[in-house]
Amino acid sequence: MYVIMIDGEPRMKEGSTMRTYKTKDTAEKWAREITRYWSYKSRKVEIAEVSFSPIKTIGEGGTQ
Numbered sequence: 001m002y003v004i005m006i007d008g009e010p011r012m013k014e015g016s017t018m019r020t021y022k023t024k025d026t027a028e029k030w031a032r033e034i035t036r037y038w039s040y041k042s043r044k045v046e047i048a049e050v051s052f053s054p055i056k057t058i059g060e061g062g063t064q
Contacts, residue, residue: 002027004034005046020050 002021004011011034013019021027027047035045 001050001052003048003050004031005044005048006034006040007043010048024049 002024003018004021004027010018021030024047031045031047034040
């Protein structure tokens, strides 16, 4: 999975959800599109690969 980073922070969709992309090509396409906007002209736009793995299991279904 890939995300677009703007000035070192993940780009958030509508201010609350991290937008992810399945392929590097798709992320790159949208990153290039973003850099066309005036508000992003002077900002650092990057693509980062992310992976999510469990840190701690809080509970498992059926065990009490």
